[in-house]
Amino acid sequence: MSFSSTLISWYEANKRDLPFRGTRDPYLIWISEVILQQTRMEQGLGYYRRFVQRFPDIHSLASGTEEEVLKLWEGLGYYSRARNLHTSAREIMERMDGVFPQTYEEIRKLKGVGEYTAASVASLAFDESRAAVDGNVYRFLARYYGFREPSGSASGKKLARMKAEELIDNSQPGTFNQAMIEFGALVCTPVNPSCNGCLFNTSCYAFIHRVIREIPVKPRPDQIRKRFFHYLVITWESPDGARILLNKRTGNDIWKNLYDFPQIETPRIVSLTRLMKSQEWRNLFGDLHPVVSAVSTQFIHILSHQVILAKFYRILLEGPIECPGTIVSLEELASLPVPRLISRYLQKCFS
Ligand code: SF4
Incomplete structure (x- = not known):
């Protein structure tokens, strides 16, 4: 079996049941991705549920006030993400007749949307073959291939994206992306990854060379x-x-x-x-x-x-x-x- 078939079979058998799994609605995927960035899943789920209950679609988000959006976001941090969601929802209503953009390039133009979010929405909602590389995927790929670029560095991100795009299953890119993220989150975890039972351990660079703790290389801490x-x-x-x-x-x-x-x-x-x-x-x-x-x-x-x-x-x-x-x-x-x-x-x- 190829890398992607092995991974997707594992995913189908082991994926967590999450409220946004299975939806093809680009709005809901967008909201879930933005909320879950830099947030623990257990914390993010409550915020996601409350947010989509109050703002179930682009129209309702665009009609809400920024103050209301920020209130729902309270405690989640990174408040520019909430302001950008609101600004983008208004832009979609005003400039795009309320229709969510349908390609990676167009989604990427929304305020605050980076490569990862655009790739996730484009692949999950519109089957566009774009690899979504978040921290989980980066860690998994860096260990599997033995990258030494610091995580978060531009060169590291580029390398990981290239590798992920070589591996992606073009017939189901959204499922492939979800499977990569889930594998990083559940198996190839930051601390104590489950290497002994891992389906990729016979070809994983970090496992074979016993350098799991050294990869991914941590970025130099910024001045606090x-x-x-x-x-x-x-x-x-x-x-x-x-x-x-x-x-x-x-x-x-x-x-x-x-x-x-x-x-x-x-x-x-x-x-x-x-x-x-x-x-x-x-x-x-x-x-x-x-x-x-x-x-x-x-x-x-x-x-x-x-x-x-x-x-x-x-x-x-x-x-x-x-x-x-x-x-x-x-x-x-x-x-x-x-x-x-x-x-x-x-x-x-x-x-
Ligand atoms: S063997 Fe270990 S380090 Fe390598 S991919 Fe599997 S879980 Fe990650």
Whole structure:
């Protein structure tokens, strides 16, 4: 049996039962691929189900607000993926009469769609013979052929794609791609792959040469940036109940279009006394001398290339202050999209 026939037979017998398996709907495939990128399957499935329940097709996604899309995405991270899905759905409605593009090249033009996602959708929905290489496939191929290019490198990706395109079954490219991903996820796993029972162990370079732990070669770690955030949780009582001041993040930084609190960022840890003397504090409060009623412990929030060290300062005022921001009630706050760091603080310390 050829490589692809062996693989596909294994897949048919061992594949997991996932809600998007078997669909030919390019919209559902697209959503599942975007949600599951850089996300554990167990975590991603809940998000997928909730997302397609609220937005079952392109039309409903395009008609929703970005805020609603971000709210459903809350906690998943990489929020640009959610914004891009929404932008692309609107583009499909406005420029393509609501018809999902049907070729790899056209799908690739959608905002935020990379080679992997375009190949997955084109092969699964439209039988286009394009190899989809994600981290699972890369690991499997790198070990099988003995590549030493670091995973994530442009040369490594190109090599893996070329090899996958040599192996692909042109009569069922979507099934082949799913089988490759599933094999990487279930058998050729990052740690302790099941080599002894593996169908490919007699021809696998890494198994034969006993270099499984060395392949795939890890990329050099990027410089991790440490950032120090001081969040000012400003509240006051109004005739209609408690109000809180929020900041909508509009700049070109993390968490664009999500809500957090007015924030002062410092290059290192500083004391509250020093913070209160900063220009940012004076800009916010002018001549007022607000009392800080509680200071949280430090929250550590890890992102792919940054570590955020955050503290939250509770400030109860007698009324609103003159400054840019969004004033909401606590009920309204619960319906707005916020970064996971903020929801962790709200759950732990805010009542
Ligand atoms: S023998 Fe081991 S390393 Fe090689 S493909 Fe199979 S599971 Fe992966």
